[in-house]
Amino acid sequence: MSHLFGPVPSRRLGWSLGVDLVPPKTCSYDCLYCEVGRTTHLTCRRLPYRVAEIIRELEEYLPNPPVPLDYITLAGSGEPTLNSGLGQIIAAVKKLTSTPVAVLTNGSLCYLPEVRAEMAGAAVILPSLDAGREETFRRINRPHPALTLELVVSGLKALRREYSGQIWLEIMVLKGLNDTEEELTFLKDRLRDLAPDRVQLNTAVRPVADPAARALSREEMEAAAAFLGGGAEVVAAARGVSPERLTVEDRDLLEMLARRPMTARDLAQALGESLAQVRRRLGRLAKSGLVHRDVHQNQDFYRRLITSTS
DSSP: OOSEEEEEEETTTEEEEEEEOSOTTEESOOOTTOSSOSOSEEOOOOBOOSHHHHHHHHHHHTTSOSSOOSEEEEEOSBOGGGBTTHHHHHHHHHHHOSSOEEEEOOSTTTTSHHHHHHHTTOSEEEOBOOOSSHHHHHHHHOOOTTOOHHHHHHHHHHHHHHOOSEEEEEEEOOTTTTOSHHHHHHHHHHHHHHOOSEEEEEOOOSOOSSTTOOOOOHHHHHHHHHHHOTTOEEOOSOOSOOOOOOOOOHHHHHHHHHHSOBOHHHHHHHHTOOHHHHHHHHHHHHHTTSEEEEEETTEEEEEEOOOTTO
8 A cells, every 4th residue: 555645635745645654544543523434453652664665665656746735734644743754754745845745644743852843844743632521531532541631742842832834633522422502611722822823623524433522513613613713713625725637547546535534525536537537436436345435424425345355
């Protein structure tokens, strides 16, 4: 499986080339809302996951990307900061291209000085914080036993003190879990201490790991953003991207769907193909047993089926 996926139109980062730094599903959390699925390797141990292989793929791809890229996004099938080669990979990207680097992280390992130092070369760090109190943190994020909310928050505070780039904090707001006035007040207090450059609210709009993760309506999301204040915004549909045609082979399309369930409309925008063309491709791949269709929030989402031989 390739470590690169996309480029895809990201709601937060425009045209983004994803770089998957860890094996699926290696993470320090087992979040209710994860669109990749349940965590199969819950860990806080950092290892050098195929660093040379990742850099080699970037060296092959970045000199001639199919579309102008807004960001190279280090993310993927788990928590990217678990890769102890993170600093090497960021340095390699910066030698290969002027496209800025973004790190999409759950923020759980920011308490480690070496993680903060390795991320220093990124233009944007996008951590998450979904709860302002321990009980809610454990319920939503289901973290590794070594992690506590206070430890995570201490790391985010240290990151804010040391890091000169942009910090865009994402909050996943879920119905009945962290959307009450009490829970949002706890979060608002945390935000005051963390002082991120942006606060971006999301909800469970894609298929999730656990049905307990339920989405809020747009109106409820706007009300939560207004309550939090400080310029908090609801993450909208993909921004600033035009549907340019890409030459995307089936294997590349499957790499995208292995990490992120997408609708036919999502893919049509990403690939620059008509909706009818994309539906025909998905139908053929489904008949071949390579993709599966899920219904979530009254929408059809497609994801790659991972077989024992893949």
